[in-house]
Amino acid sequence: MSFNPHEIVTVELDCVGWDSPYSRDITRHQLGELLLKLDDMAEGATTEPEWPTPEQAYADAPSIAYESGWTEQTAKLLPDELDRDWYLRHAALLDRIALGNEADQPGRAAEEADATALVLLDMDQAPRGFDARAYVRQQYALWAAEQMRAPWGNGSK
Structure with missing residues (x-):
């Protein structure tokens, strides 16, 4: 199965505490790079969020x-x-x-x-x-x- 790296896809992020989701159109190539960056960030992240006192x-x-x-x-x-x-x-x-x-x-x-x-x-x-x-x-x-x-x-x- 092949895909076009220049094809446009819509990415939507929604997190607890946000007023509304964040949407953006990017290419499949950009999406791949973004996912790699998120994987790298996740490796160094703790699983426990920072909690308020x-x-x-x-x-x-x-x-x-x-x-x-x-x-x-x-x-x-x-x-x-x-x-x-x-x-x-x-x-x-x-x-x-x-x-x-x-x-x-x-x-x-x-x-x-x-x-x-x-x-x-x-x-x-x-x-x-x-x-x-x-x-x-x-x-x-x-x-x-x-x-x-x-x-x-x-x-x-």
């Missing part, structure tokens, strides 16, 4: 008391309509509680935070090999940044 992820988060009230009230009012945002905020809340308790009494709070973080991993179909709570922090930071840009939010969550 808890301080970075939750810098602009509402208080734990507010988030606790919001997640509880939303779960009571709309139990059949809980969406990804609810699960993300709930997982972030439990992570924050666990972080506050870890120095004094690690255990139940950390277990609940870990279990809830795994639910979010599964919802997002993210690899189970990730640090689940670090994944929650990353996703919360992305979500919070999006809320700040949203026209309906005026910078509020």
